Amino acid sequence: AxxxxxxxxxxxxxxxxxxxxxxxxxxxxxxxxxxxxxLLLVRLLLEMKxxxxxxxxxxxxxxxxxxxxxxxxxxxLIMAEWGAKKEELVExxxxxRDDWMEQDLSSWVGxxxxxxxxADALKFASSKIYIVTTKQTRFAEALLRDLAGVSIPxxxxxxxxxxxxxxxxxxxxxxxxxxxxxxxxxxxxLATLKNVINxxxxxxxxxxxxxxxxxxxxxxxxxxxxxxxxLVDLSDFCAKL
Numbered sequence: 439a440x441x442x443x444x445x446x447x448x449x450x451x452x453x454x455x456x457x458x459x460x461x462x463x464x465x466x467x468x469x470x471x472x473x474x475x476x477l478l479l480v481r482l483l484l485e486m487k488x489x490x491x492x493x494x495x496x497x498x499x500x501x502x503x504x505x506x507x508x509x510x511x512x513x514x515l516i517m518a519e520w521g522a523k524k525e526e527l528v529e530x531x532x533x534x535r536d537d538w539m540e541q542d543l544s545s546w547v548g549x550x551x552x553x554x555x556x557a558d559a560l561k562f563a564s565s566k567i568y569i570v571t572t573k574q575t576r577f578a579e580a581l582l583r584d585l586a587g588v589s590i591p592x593x594x595x596x597x598x599x600x601x602x603x604x605x606x607x608x609x610x611x612x613x614x615x616x617x618x619x620x621x622x623x624x625x626x627x628l629a630t631l632k633n634v635i636n637x638x639x640x641x642x643x644x645x646x647x648x649x650x651x652x653x654x655x656x657x658x659x660x661x662x663x664x665x666x667x668x669l670v671d672l673s674d675f676c677a678k679l
Contacts, residue, residue, distance in 0.1 A: 439476070439477050439531045440476075440477045440481055442530055442533075442534055442571050443477055443479060443481075443522075443526075443527065444652055446485060447491055448484070451484070451488075455484070455488065458487055459484060462483050463476070463479060465502050466506060466507065467652050468626075468653050468657070469509035470652070471572055471627065471630075472528070472598065472651045473531050473572065473573065474527035474531045476531070477527050477530065478517065478522065479505070481516075481520070481604040482497070482500075482505070482512070482516060484629075486500060493519065493520065494515070494519050495515070496515055496516060496521065503516045506654060518647045528598075529575075532574055535577060539580065542578075544557070546580075547580065547581070547585045550585055552585060553650055554672070555588035556676060557585075557587065557588060557674075557675065558676070559675070559677075560582070560586060560588045560679065561587065562679075564679070565678075567679070568595075568596065568610060568647065569582070569590060569594065569595045569597075570596045570603050570607070571595075571596070571597055571598075571625075572603075573595075573597055573598060574597050575595055575597030575599070575600070577597075578595055579592065579595060584593075603625075603630055603633075603634075604630075604634055607621075611643070621642050621644065622644045623644070623646065624646040624650075624670065624675060625626075625647065625648065626647065626648040626650075626651025626653050627652070627653065628647060628657040628660065628667075631645050631666075635664070645667045646668050646670040647665070647668070647669050648671075648675060649669050649670065649671050649672075650671060650672040650675075
């Protein structure tokens with residue numbers, strides 16, 4: 439998707455550089471809240487690796503740790519410097535995936551992975567499950583159906599465009615059929631859980647940080663000191679469903 443947005447920057451990029459970018463994307467992935475940010479990170483890493491194409495003032499002296507620590511400040515700066523608009527990036531990111539899915543659905547599905555045990559946990563869950571994700575709904579549905587073999591009703595999948603997660607949680611807790619239920623929200627972004635805590639209306643939710651997801655050791659340590667948040671590992675998560 440980054441190549442589609444900035445083809446002139448990626449022309450002639452060596453396989454070794456692409457491999458370096460991919461490897462470091464795994465490290466910086468915890469900062470991503472919405473998919474389009476991946477395009478920004480890929481270009482930023484390219485500029486870090488190839489000084490001759492630097493177009494951003496934030497790159498000199500920047501390393502991966504700096505991205506992890508300062509992404510919320512870096513993102514608006516590089517978007518302004520590159521003239522990048524969120525709506526356009528979302529559209530490009532979605533179109534690249536749509537084209538891939540249309541041309542070769544099996545390879546797109548195969549390029550994704552569910553964490554071990556989660557597919558079966560979803561299939562045989564005794565709890566009423568909702569999926570609240572920043573992925574576009576059609577992608578979440580395709581992954582659940584074709585990769586995990588899980589059938590979740592469309593009205594229980596809240597994807598990109600259905601509103602911020604805290605607003606979705608408000609909608610869910612206000613449903614009459616949930617009035618007598620225990621409410622549990624599992625998330626791998628600490629910032630999202632802190633946003634929930636800052637909403638007094640959402641104090642009925644039990645909050646969990648998934649330790650296997652896209653978060654850092656410092657975030658897990660911080661979460662362990664927040665009384666509203668429980669750390670949950672992958673095996674416990676699967677068992678709780």
